[in-house]
Amino acid sequence: MATDLVPEVVQPAADSSRPASAPRRRRRTKSLGRDLWRYRWLYLLLLPGLVYFVVFKYLPMYGLTIAFKDYVPFLGYSGSEWVGLKHFQELFTGPDFGRLMFNTLLLAVLTIVFVFPAPIVVALLLNELRINVLKRSVQSLVYIPHFLSWTIVASLTYLLFSVDFGVIANWIHGLVGGQKTDYVAQADWFRPLIVLQLLWKQTGWGTIIYLAALAGVDSQLYEAARVDGAGRWRQFWHITLPAIRPTIVVMAILTSGHLMDSGFEQIWLMTTSLNRDVADVFDTFVYYIGITQGSFSYATAVGLFKGLIGVVLIFGSNFLAKRMGQRGLF
Amino acid sequence: MTIFSKRRLAVAAALSTALLAASACSGGGDDKGGQAASTELTVMAPLFGTAPDPNGELQQAVEKLIGKKLQITWVPNAEYGDKSNVTLASDKIPDVMVVNEKGPSFVKAAEAGAFWDLTGKLDKYENLKPANEQTAKNTQTNGKTYGIYRVRPLLRSGIVIRKDWLAKLGLKEPQSVEDLYTIAKAFADKDPDGNGKKDTYGLIIPKWPGNYASASPYDVIETWFGAPNGWGERDGKLVPGFDTPEFLAANQWLRKWVKEGLVNPDFATLDSANWNDPFVQGKGGMIIDVNVRATQLLDLFKEKNPKDFDKVTLVGNLKGPDGEKHSYPFTGYNMVMAISKQHVRTEEQLNQVLETLNKLESKEGSILLTNGIEGRNFKADGKYAVPINQDDPKVKAIQNDVDKAFIQLGTRASVGLGAYALRPNDEASRKMREKFDVLMNEDLKTAVFNPALSIIAPTSVAKGQTLDTIIPDARIKYLSGAITEDQLKAQIKRWYDSGGTDIVKEVNDLAAKAGG
Numbered sequence: 068m069a070t071d072l073v074p075e076v077v078q079p080a081a082d083s084s085r086p087a088s089a090p091r092r093r094r095r096t097k098s099l100g101r102d103l104w105r106y107r108w109l110y111l112l113l114l115p116g117l118v119y120f121v122v123f124k125y126l127p128m129y130g131l132t133i134a135f136k137d138y139v140p141f142l143g144y145s146g147s148e149w150v151g152l153k154h155f156q157e158l159f160t161g162p163d164f165g166r167l168m169f170n171t172l173l174l175a176v177l178t179i180v181f182v183f184p185a186p187i188v189v190a191l192l193l194n195e196l197r198i199n200v201l202k203r204s205v206q207s208l209v210y211i212p213h214f215l216s217w218t219i220v221a222s223l224t225y226l227l228f229s230v231d232f233g234v235i236a237n238w239i240h241g242l243v244g245g246q247k248t249d250y251v252a253q254a255d256w257f258r259p260l261i262v263l264q265l266l267w268k269q270t271g272w273g274t275i276i277y278l279a280a281l282a283g284v285d286s287q288l289y290e291a292a293r294v295d296g297a298g299r300w301r302q303f304w305h306i307t308l309p310a311i312r313p314t315i316v317v318m319a320i321l322t323s324g325h326l327m328d329s330g331f332e333q334i335w336l337m338t339t340s341l342n343r344d345v346a347d348v349f350d351t352f353v354y355y356i357g358i359t360q361g362s363f364s365y366a367t368a369v370g371l372f373k374g375l376i377g378v379v380l381i382f383g384s385n386f387l388a389k390r391m392g393q394r395g396l397f
Numbered sequence: 398m399t400i401f402s403k404r405r406l407a408v409a410a411a412l413s414t415a416l417l418a419a420s421a422c423s424g425g426g427d428d429k430g431g432q433a434a435s436t437e438l439t440v441m442a443p444l445f446g447t448a449p450d451p452n453g454e455l456q457q458a459v460e461k462l463i464g465k466k467l468q469i470t471w472v473p474n475a476e477y478g479d480k481s482n483v484t485l486a487s488d489k490i491p492d493v494m495v496v497n498e499k500g501p502s503f504v505k506a507a508e509a510g511a512f513w514d515l516t517g518k519l520d521k522y523e524n525l526k527p528a529n530e531q532t533a534k535n536t537q538t539n540g541k542t543y544g545i546y547r548v549r550p551l552l553r554s555g556i557v558i559r560k561d562w563l564a565k566l567g568l569k570e571p572q573s574v575e576d577l578y579t580i581a582k583a584f585a586d587k588d589p590d591g592n593g594k595k596d597t598y599g600l601i602i603p604k605w606p607g608n609y610a611s612a613s614p615y616d617v618i619e620t621w622f623g624a625p626n627g628w629g630e631r632d633g634k635l636v637p638g639f640d641t642p643e644f645l646a647a648n649q650w651l652r653k654w655v656k657e658g659l660v661n662p663d664f665a666t667l668d669s670a671n672w673n674d675p676f677v678q679g680k681g682g683m684i685i686d687v688n689v690r691a692t693q694l695l696d697l698f699k700e701k702n703p704k705d706f707d708k709v710t711l712v713g714n715l716k717g718p719d720g721e722k723h724s725y726p727f728t729g730y731n732m733v734m735a736i737s738k739q740h741v742r743t744e745e746q747l748n749q750v751l752e753t754l755n756k757l758e759s760k761e762g763s764i765l766l767t768n769g770i771e772g773r774n775f776k777a778d779g780k781y782a783v784p785i786n787q788d789d790p791k792v793k794a795i796q797n798d799v800d801k802a803f804i805q806l807g808t809r810a811s812v813g814l815g816a817y818a819l820r821p822n823d824e825a826s827r828k829m830r831e832k833f834d835v836l837m838n839e840d841l842k843t844a845v846f847n848p849a850l851s852i853i854a855p856t857s858v859a860k861g862q863t864l865d866t867i868i869p870d871a872r873i874k875y876l877s878g879a880i881t882e883d884q885l886k887a888q889i890k891r892w893y894d895s896g897g898t899d900i901v902k903e904v905n906d907l908a909a910k911a912g913g
Contacts, residue, residue: 229663247662252663
C-alpha cells in the first residue's frame with residue numbers, strides 16, 4: 068500500500084479533477100475508494116454541481132416518457148395511455164417535417180458559414196491593432212449588443228427596416244430607387260436578416276475567447292520569426308493561427324451541439340404571416356404545438372428528436388476532430 | 398480503508414437521495430384542497446394593469462359579499478393563453494378559472510374530466526343562468542356547457558373614420574363597400590391632411606394575432622361580401638367560410654386596395670398594440686375594428702390637442718356588392734369561468750361554489766366588480782356612474798382594482814356592459830357611446846352568425862398546429878401580392894389535404910347531432 072502511494076502523490080495537482088483514472092484496471096475499485104477519500108474535499112466541492120445536474124437536468128428527463136404516451140395532464144404521467152412511437156410517426160410522415168428540417172438545417176448551415184467564423188476574423192483583426200486604447204475600446208463596443216435581449220434586437224430591426232418608417236429601408240430605397248422592399252415581412256429577406264442579427268449581436272462576444280487565446284501566444288515566437296525574416300503574413304499563418312486552432316476546434320464542437328437550436332426567441336419574434344414558410348423551425352414548432360396547442364406529447368417527441376440529433380452531432384464532430392489530429396473535447 | 402470509504406459512500410448516497418426526495422416532494426406538497434375549499438376560493442383571471450392588493454378595500458368588500466376568502470391569481474392578459482395552457486398541465490388548477498373554452502388544451506382537459514360539466518346545472522341559479530340563448534349556445538362545446546360565460550356586447554364591429562377628412566373632401570359616411578373604396582381612394586390620393594404631399598393611406602390594418610374567423614378586419618370585410626362567418630351552409634352542408642366565392646371576391650377587392658396603396662404598407666407587420674398610432678399621427682384615416690376604438694381615438698386626439706375633440710366618426714357594417722347588408726356579430730361573450738374538479742370533488746362542493754358565484758354575480762356583486770364601492774370611488778347618477786374622490790390614493794387604488802382586474806370576474810355585467818355605465822367625459826364621447834347601441838341594434842338585424850361556433854372537431858384539436866395558420870397566412874400573402882389567386886386556391890386545397898377534409902366531415906356530423 069505504501070509503495071502504491073508514491074507514484075500517486077507525484078502526480079501533478081492539475082490532474083486531480085480526474086482522479087478516477089486509476090493506473091491499474093484490476094485495482095480500480097480499491098483505488099477508487101481510496102481516491103474518493105483522498106480527494107474528499109474536491110468531491111465535496113463537486114457535490115453541489117452534481118446535485119444541480121441530477122435535480123434539474125436528469126430527474127426531469129423522466130418527463131420524456133410522455134413522448135411515448137398520449138399525455139393528458141389531468142390523468143398524470145402514469146395515468147396517461149402508452150402509444151409507442153405514434154407521435155414520432157406523426158412527425159416524420161406529417162406535412163410539416165420536411166419544411167421544418169430544411170429550414171432548421173439551412174439556418175444551421177448559414178450560421179456555420181457566416182456567424183461562426185466572424186468572431187475569429189474580428190479577433191484576429193483586433194489582435195493586429197497596435198494602439199492599445201483603440202483595441203480595447205473597439206473590443207468593448209462590439210460586445211455590448213450581446214447584452215441586449217432578442218426582443219430589443221427585433222424591435223430595432225423593425226424600426227430600421229420597416230417598409231413604412233424604417234430608416235435603413237428608406238435609405239436603401241433612396242439609393243437604389245424602384246419599388247420599396249418590405250424587408251421584415253418578405254420571405255426572401257428572412258434568412259439574411261436573421262444572419263445579420265446574429266452577426267450584430269454575437270460576434271463581439273465571441274471574440275473574447277479568441278482574444279484570450281491570442282493573448283496567450285508567446286511573444287518570443289514572433290520575435291524569433293521576425294529575426295528569421297518572416298513577414299506579417301507568415302507570422303500570422305505559422306504562429307497566430309496554429310496557436311488558436313485548438314480553441315477554434317473546441318468552439319466548433321460546442322457549436323455543433325446547438326446546430327438544431329435555431330434560437331427560439333429570435334425566430335419567433337421575426338415570424339410574420341408572409342415568411343412563416345421559411346421561418347418555421349423545430350424550436351418554434353415545439354412552442355406552437357406544446358404551449359399554444361397543448362399537445363404536450365407531440366411537442367415532447369419533436370423536442371426529443373431534436374435533442375437526439377444534437378447528441379449525434381456533438382459526438383460526430385468530436386470524432387472528426389480527433390480523426391483530424393486535433394484534441395477533441397472528450 | 399476500503400470498507401470505510403464504502404460506508405462513507407453509502408452515507409453520501411443516502412444523504413443525496415434524501416435531499417432529492419425532499420426537493421421532489423416540495424413540488425406537490427400543498428394538497429390542502431378538499432377541506433379548505435369551503436372557506437376559500439381559488440381563482441385565475443386576466444389582468445390589464447398592476448395586480449390588486451389581496452388585502453385591498455375592494456377585495457375585502459367582495460369577500461364580505463360572498464362570504465369566502467378569495468385567492469386570485471392575476472395573469473397579465475398578453476400571456477394569458479400560454480399561462481392557462483401551462484396551468485392546465487400543472488397540479489395547481491384553481492377552483493374557478495377564466496378560460497377559453499374552445500382552446501385545444503382546455504377541451505382535452507375537460508373531456509378527460511378535469512372540469513365540471515355544467516350543462517343544465519346553472520338554471521337554478523338566478524344570476525348564473527344564461528341571459529341570452531344565442532350566446533349560451535355559442536359557449537357550448539359539442540353540446541356541453543363547461544363554464545359561465547362572461548358577457549360582452551353581441552355586436553361591436555364598426556368602421557372608425559376621420560370625420561374632418563371626410564368633411565374636407567366633401568364625402569359622406571359610407572353605406573356600402575363601394576362607398577368605402579371611394580373614401581379610401583380619396584384619403585390616399587386627394588391629400589386629406591392638406592400638406593401637399595401624397596403621404597396618407599385609407600385603411601389601417603395591423604399584424605393580426607388571431608387565426609381565421611377571429612374578428613379581424615379581413616373577416617369583417619369578407620362577411621360584408623356575403624361570405625359565411627367562420628362556417629356557413631352551402632347546398633345543405635356546412636363549409637368553411639374561406640371555401641366560398643364570396644371569400645375570394647372580398648380578398649380580390651382588398652388586394653386591389655393594397656396594390657393601389659390604400660392600405661398601410663406594413664399591414665403584415667404593424668404591431669396591433671400600435672394600431673392607433675398611424676391614425677392619430679394622421680397617416681391613415683380608417684380602422685375596421687370594435688366600436689370602442691372610436692372612443693379610444695376620440696380621447697387620444699383630445700389628449701394631443703384639447704380642441705380636437707370631434708375628429709372621429711363611427712359607422713356600422715356595410716352593404717356588400719349585391720346591395721345586401723351582412724353584419725359581423727361578435728360571440729356575445731369573451732371566455733368562460735370554468736370550475737375544476739381538482740379541489741371541488743363532490744356535487745355538494747360544486748353546489749357550494751356555484752352558490753358563491755351566484756352571490757358574486759348578483760346585482761350588488763356586479764356593481765362591485767364593474768363600478769367599485771358606491772360612495773367611495775363613484776356615485777350613481779341615473780344609469781351612469783360618476784367617479785368621485787379620485788385624488789385620494791386609496792380611492793384611486795379601488796378604481797384601478799376595478800378597471801384593470803375585478804371587472805374580469807363579471808359574467809352578467811362586465812367590460813362594455815358595466816352595472817352602471819361610466820358617464821362620458823364630454824358631449825362627443827357621450828354621443829359616440831349612444832351610437833354604439835343604435836348601430837348594434839340596427840346591425841343585429843342583419844347579423845351573420847357562425848352556426849358551428851359550439852362545435853369542436855376532434856381533428857382540429859389534434860392537428861391545429863398544422864392547420865390553423867394555413868388560411869390566414871395564405872390570405873395575407875395573397876393580399877400582399879406574394880402569391881397569385883391560383884396559389885391561394887392551392888393553399889385552401891392544402892388545408893383540406895392536411896386534415897381539413899376530416900374537419901368538415903366531423904363538423905357536419907356533430908352539427909347534425911346537435912341540431913337533432
